[in-house]
Amino acid sequence: xxxxxxxxxxxxxxxxxxxxxxxxxxxxxxxxxxxxxxxxxxxxxxxxxxxxxxxxxxxxxxxxxxxxxxxxxxxxxxxxxxxxxxxxxxxxxxxxxxxxxxxxxxxxxxxxxxxxxxxxxxxxxxxxxxxxxxxxxxxxxxxxxxxxxxxxxxxxxxxxxxxxxxxxxxxxxxxxxxxxxxxxxxxxxxxxxxxxxxxxxxxxxxxxxxxxxxxxxxxxxxxxxxxxxxxxxxxxxxxxxxxxxxxxxxxxxxxxxxxxxxxxxxxxxxxxxxxxxxxxxxxxxxxxxxxxxxxxxxxxxxxxxxxxxxxxxxxxxxxxxxxxxxxxx
Amino acid sequence: xxxxxxxxxxxxxxxxxxxxxxxxxxxxxxxxxxxxxxxxxxxxxxxxxxxxxxxxxxxxxxxxxxxxxxxxxxxxxxxxxxxxxxxxxxxxxxxxxxxxxxxxxxxxxxxxxxxxxxxxxxxxxxxxxxxxxxxxxxxxxxxxxxxxxxxxxxxxxxxxxxxxxxxxxxxxxxxxxxxxxxxxxxxxxxxxxxxxxxxxxxxxxxxxxxxxxxxxxxxxxxxxxxxxxxxxxxxxxxxxxxxxxxxxxxxxxxxxxxxxxxxxxxxxxxxxxxxxxxxxxxxxxxxxxxxxxxxxxxxxxxxxxxxxxxxxxxxxxxxxxxxxxxxxx
DNA sequence: CTGAAAGCGCTTACAG
DNA sequence: CTGAAAGCGCTTACAG
Numbered sequence: 001x002x003x004x005x006x007x008x009x010x011x012x013x014x015x016x017x018x019x020x021x022x023x024x025x026x027x028x029x030x031x032x033x034x035x036x037x038x039x040x041x042x043x044x045x046x047x048x049x050x051x052x053x054x055x056x057x058x059x060x061x062x063x064x065x066x067x068x069x070x071x072x073x074x075x076x077x078x079x080x081x082x083x084x085x086x087x088x089x090x091x092x093x094x095x096x097x098x099x100x101x102x103x104x105x106x107x108x109x110x111x112x113x114x115x116x117x118x119x120x121x122x123x124x125x126x127x128x129x130x131x132x133x134x135x136x137x138x139x140x141x142x143x144x145x146x147x148x149x150x151x152x153x154x155x156x157x158x159x160x161x162x163x164x165x166x167x168x169x170x171x172x173x174x175x176x177x178x179x180x181x182x183x184x185x186x187x188x189x190x191x192x193x194x195x196x197x198x199x200x201x202x203x204x205x206x207x208x209x210x211x212x213x214x215x216x217x218x219x220x221x222x223x224x225x226x227x228x229x230x231x232x233x234x235x236x237x238x239x240x241x242x243x244x245x246x247x248x249x250x251x252x253x254x255x256x257x258x259x260x261x262x263x264x265x266x267x268x269x270x271x272x273x274x275x276x277x278x279x280x281x282x283x284x285x286x287x288x289x290x291x292x293x294x295x296x297x298x299x300x301x302x303x304x305x306x307x308x309x310x311x312x313x314x315x316x317x318x319x320x321x322x323x324x325x326x327x328x329x
Numbered sequence: 330x331x332x333x334x335x336x337x338x339x340x341x342x343x344x345x346x347x348x349x350x351x352x353x354x355x356x357x358x359x360x361x362x363x364x365x366x367x368x369x370x371x372x373x374x375x376x377x378x379x380x381x382x383x384x385x386x387x388x389x390x391x392x393x394x395x396x397x398x399x400x401x402x403x404x405x406x407x408x409x410x411x412x413x414x415x416x417x418x419x420x421x422x423x424x425x426x427x428x429x430x431x432x433x434x435x436x437x438x439x440x441x442x443x444x445x446x447x448x449x450x451x452x453x454x455x456x457x458x459x460x461x462x463x464x465x466x467x468x469x470x471x472x473x474x475x476x477x478x479x480x481x482x483x484x485x486x487x488x489x490x491x492x493x494x495x496x497x498x499x500x501x502x503x504x505x506x507x508x509x510x511x512x513x514x515x516x517x518x519x520x521x522x523x524x525x526x527x528x529x530x531x532x533x534x535x536x537x538x539x540x541x542x543x544x545x546x547x548x549x550x551x552x553x554x555x556x557x558x559x560x561x562x563x564x565x566x567x568x569x570x571x572x573x574x575x576x577x578x579x580x581x582x583x584x585x586x587x588x589x590x591x592x593x594x595x596x597x598x599x600x601x602x603x604x605x606x607x608x609x610x611x612x613x614x615x616x617x618x619x620x621x622x623x624x625x626x627x628x629x630x631x632x633x634x635x636x637x638x639x640x641x642x643x644x645x646x647x648x649x650x651x652x653x654x655x656x657x658x
Numbered sequence: 659c660t661g662a663a664a665g666c667g668c669t670t671a672c673a674g
Numbered sequence: 675c676t677g678a679a680a681g682c683g684c685t686t687a688c689a690g
Contacts (some may be wrong), residue, residue, distance in 0.1 A: 002442065003667055014677045027675060046441035050388070051667035053379035054682050061426070066412070083395070086427040090435065095444065097390070098425045106419065112330065112375035115424065119451040127674055212642020225615055252581075253613045259588030284556055284582045332683055343661045348685055356659060380683035383666050660690090669682085674675105 002043045011039040022047065052258045053114070061095040062305055063116040065130055067109050067123040076296075077248060077276070078122060081144075084298035085120065092306060104129040118305050120144060126192040140308040142301050146194040152316050154304045156297060158274075159320035160195065163290045164202035166325045167272050170288065171242050172210040174270060178232050179207075179242040180215040182250050195282055199246055199274070215240060218246075226250035228256045234263065242270035245287075251275055255286055277323075288327040296321065331372045339368040351376065382443070390424040392445040394436050394459055396452040406577060406605070406623075407451060410473075413627035414449065421631060422641075433458040440468055447475060447634050455521040459492035469637040471630050475523040476578055481645050483633045485626060487603075488649035489524065492619045493531035495654045497603050499617065500571050501539040503599060506569040509544040509562050511579050514551045528575055528603070544569060548576075554585045555579035563592065574616075580604055584615055606652075617656040625650065 008015045021036040053059045086096040118140030126148045134141035142154045184196040215237045225247045227296045251273045277291035337344045350365040398446035415425040447469030471483045537574045544566045555578045559614040580602045606620035611653045
């Protein structure tokens with residue numbers, strides 16, 4: 001494989017000059033630069049990544065750290081996130097290293113072996129060990145999720161508070177006084193996942209303010225059949241005139257469940273949910289929904305991380321997106 | 330950050346010895362090895378990845394190359410694949426580099442910069458430029474999908490031929506003489522994606538053998554509303570007694586579509602599909618389906634790639650999985 | 659059984 | 675404006 005010496009020889013300059021041209025150093029004259037670029041082109045030269053990383057002490061790659069474990073369903077969405085972040089990162093000249101299991105351990109290893117310049121933590125929970133690791137070792141890190149405290153790390157997520165208020169206000173205007181709320185599983189709550197906790201707190205507070213009665217349902221288990229849970233909720237709280245679903249598997253199966261039982265939405269029951277815009281389309285979720293834009297979230301995460309790498313002492317960023325409530329007619 | 334010299338000093342040996350211990354070289358005595366390991370532990374040493382890669386000329390990372398472009402829906406599944414492969418690779422001591430857009434170009438760059446030891450190509454199409462690149466540059470590569478010709482590259486996929494036959498035989502036994510077949514979009518076919526082409530050919534051949542009439546429908550567009558397509562198919566071919574859906578978005582929305590129209594499955598219409606087992610559960614796909622195990626596919630891909638890296642001259646592997654047909658009662 | 663030394667392919671002060 | 679040289683942190687024949 002052709003290396004920098006080959007290029008230097010072909011261009012009749014030193015290795016240093018080649019290196020300077022490659023990094024667009026302004027001290028090099030146009031002429032010299034052009035000679036070098038020609039040689040690069042003709043020889044098909046590409047910088048050796050390991051050598052550059054070793055020498056320059058930066059890898060131009062970001063690590064995406066998955067949470068310790070999660071159910072099958074969560075993984076599907078998670079995958080989409082990873083994919084989108086990979087795309088955004090690529091556009092910014094960064095590669096993306098996927099850090100699968102073991103959360104904090106794998107993350108520490110990737111960092112101490114200098115395999116990445118920084119991390120994006122997926123689905124952070126309160127007091128997440130990965131956050132503590134990042135803080136302790138002063139690692140550029142952006143957090144996905146809404147932990148109670150991010151300990152100074154940059155955060156990006158959707159704004160649960162606004163989402164919850166918007167949902168409740170909409171229901172209040174439609175005069176619903178009794179609703180049922182289908183949440184993530186108890187397992188998720190036990191793991192203190194920020195998105196589950198925050199949304200729950202916010203929506204309950206908002207409902208209280210409007211004096212709306214809320215029947216709360218949280219499946220015992222991640223793998224519980226979401227269709228059954230919806231049916232049970234319908235039976236148990238038959239006087240509720242609206243249902244808020246904040247649970248992705250349940251949202252996905254809800255349309256077929258209602259259709260099967262013969263519940264007409266929204267005539268018989270107003271249904272509201274929070275769901276990624278990108279999937280709303282292909283999965284035909286026909287509810288009034290707050291439509292999360294996961295591409296925008298991904299892009300922001302990458303940008304925040306790039307800024308953080310460039311300046312470790314910049315003030316902490318906390319970007320919460322206020323996604324729109326879309327009401328299907 | 331602590332490096333190999335620090336460890337050598339602390340253990341009272343040379344750098345070489347530390348390196349040998351780390352690679353479990355049998356020439357080092359137990360005693361020395363233990364001393365070194367102790368120092369490693371106490372100092373919290375981790376090998377610098379770039380240095381090792383530069384010196385040993387291997388990166389212990391695999392690149393996962395996404396196809397040039399694909400629709401939103403495809404991406405969701407794609408993400409799951411990436412995720413699962415990352416997990417499998419991690420278990421085998423490999424990291425996973427996600428190579429987003431630009432297909433062959435990004436792949437060439439990752440290779441010439443020596444960022445990875447090999448590639449897994451997602452969703453390969455006939456004559457895929459990424460395959461040619463891999464062959465031309467003799468890059469260890471495993472191909473996901475069923476191209477007409479893999480040019481000697483290792484292949485892993487499900488066995489479309491067997492799937493198609495199994496589906497048709499099942500329909501034949503149930504005495505269906507006229508069926509409708511909903512396929513991937515014309516865009517997908519135009520891009521010559523192996524899975525779409527192979528399945529289509531195989532199922533038509535099998536149907537011909539059993540003298541079953543097939544009405545074929547392929548949406549013009551990836552983003553066409555799959556629910557409408559199903560409804561149209563139902564209207565256009567009302568005498569068909571079975572429907573085979575080989576199109577993931579359509580499969581996902583099919584249950585709610587049938588429920589809405591009042592078509593009872595399987596009483597009014599036998600519906601068959603091919604769908605990842607892992608998503609069948611969470612998405613409540615209630616059809617007779619060939620259940621692809623994407624975790625197994627991912628694992629096999631990683632294993633094949635590891636073998637290929639270890640021995641470039643080994644005979645080509647072509648692993649096709651025969652996944653079971655599961656009939657929901 | 660262990661160590662001194664060369665080399666992997668870059669970047670970057672520093673000197674001129 | 676350009677080049678000689680040190681150095682990044684490892685691995686690996688080779689010598690002893």
